[in-house]
Amino acid sequence: xxxxxxxxxxxCRREGEKLFLKGERCFTSKCxxxxxxxxxxxxxxxxxxxxxxxxxxxxxxxxxQKTRRLYNVYERQFRRYYxxxxxxxxxxxxxxxxxxxxxxxxxxxxxxxxxxxxEARQLVVHGHFHVNGLRADVPSMLLKPGDVLTVxxxxxxxxxxKELPEVAEPRTVPAWIERDVKSLTGKVLRLPERAEIDxxxxxxxxxxxxxx
Numbered sequence: 390x391x392x393x394x395x396x397x398x399x400x401c402r403r404e405g406e407k408l409f410l411k412g413e414r415c416f417t418s419k420c421x422x423x424x425x426x427x428x429x430x431x432x433x434x435x436x437x438x439x440x441x442x443x444x445x446x447x448x449x450x451x452x453x454q455k456t457r458r459l460y461n462v463y464e465r466q467f468r469r470y471y472x473x474x475x476x477x478x479x480x481x482x483x484x485x486x487x488x489x490x491x492x493x494x495x496x497x498x499x500x501x502x503x504x505x506x507x508e509a510r511q512l513v514v515h516g517h518f519h520v521n522g523l524r525a526d527v528p529s530m531l532l533k534p535g536d537v538l539t540v541x542x543x544x545x546x547x548x549x550x551k552e553l554p555e556v557a558e559p560r561t562v563p564a565w566i567e568r569d570v571k572s573l574t575g576k577v578l579r580l581p582e583r584a585e586i587d588x589x590x591x592x593x594x595x596x597x598x599x600x601x
Contacts, residue, residue, distance in 0.1 A: 445597070452594035459587070460489045461506045466529060471599050482592030487580045493520065494528035496538065500568045500575045501560030502553060517544040532577050540573040 443451075457467045474484035489495065494510040497518065503509035509528075512518065516526040519539045532538075544550050554570045562568045563585050567576040 446601075448591075449594045449598035449601075452591040453598050456489070456590050456592075456595060459506075459590070460492065460495060461510060462489070462492075462529075468599075471595070482596045483583055485595065486583070486586050486590065486592055488531065490581050490586060491531045491533065491577070492528065493518070493525060493530040493532060493538075496532055496566065496575070496577060499563055499566055500538070501557040501562060501570075502540075502573070502575075517541050517547075517550070534577055534579045536577045538575045538577075545573065 453467070457464065462470070470488045471481075471485055474481050474488055477484045490499075494506055494513050497503050497509035497513060498506045503512055513528045514526055516524055517540060518525055519541055520530065520532065521537055522539075524541070540550055540553075550573065553573065557568075557570045563581060565577070565579050565581045565585060567578050569575070
């Protein structure tokens with residue numbers, strides 16, 4: 390599937406809930422979902438309230454699409470992650486969420502060094518981060534327990550990173566990640582538990598979608 394370049398607020402409206410794809414803007418009155426909480430398109434208003442009549446396939450598809458959009462992952466990548474989750478021991482759906490959470494761009498976002506996964510992705514692509522002392526500019530890189538993330542020395546001179554310690558300090562960090570905003574570093578302590586991942590994701594429906 391090609392890269393989506395349209396308004397990301399339409400994705401929230403299509404899924405019928407806020408995905409917080411634009412960071413802090415989603416908490417303001419400018420949020421498009423708050424102003425137009427219905428699906429985009431000329432039939433968007435008329436489709437409200439029809440979720441109870443959706444087929445099983447439609448619910449499975451929506452669960453997969455919502456999760457893919459939430460983590461800013463392409464279709465081919467998502468299918469590859471599902472295959473990786475299947476090969477791991479344990480529940481496939483939970484394994485899939487752990488794989489998505491361990492992406493480098495997601496870890497940067499979870500550490501509070503970016504307001505959204507899209508911004509985290511851009512920061513990673515520009516080479517502002519090192520993983521275990523080596524430059525990492527691939528957002529899809531999967532981190533593992535013990536991996537240490539640091540901001541590149543040259544990037545610390547940028548205005549964004551100069552202000553980041555003060556801006557990131559109040560942002561909540563999950564228990565599976567360790568962060569030091571003063572030194573702009575972080576560490577993956579372990580993989581997240583299910584309770585530490587978005588509870589609105591229906592991973593079982595995703596498993597059912599790929600098991601058809």
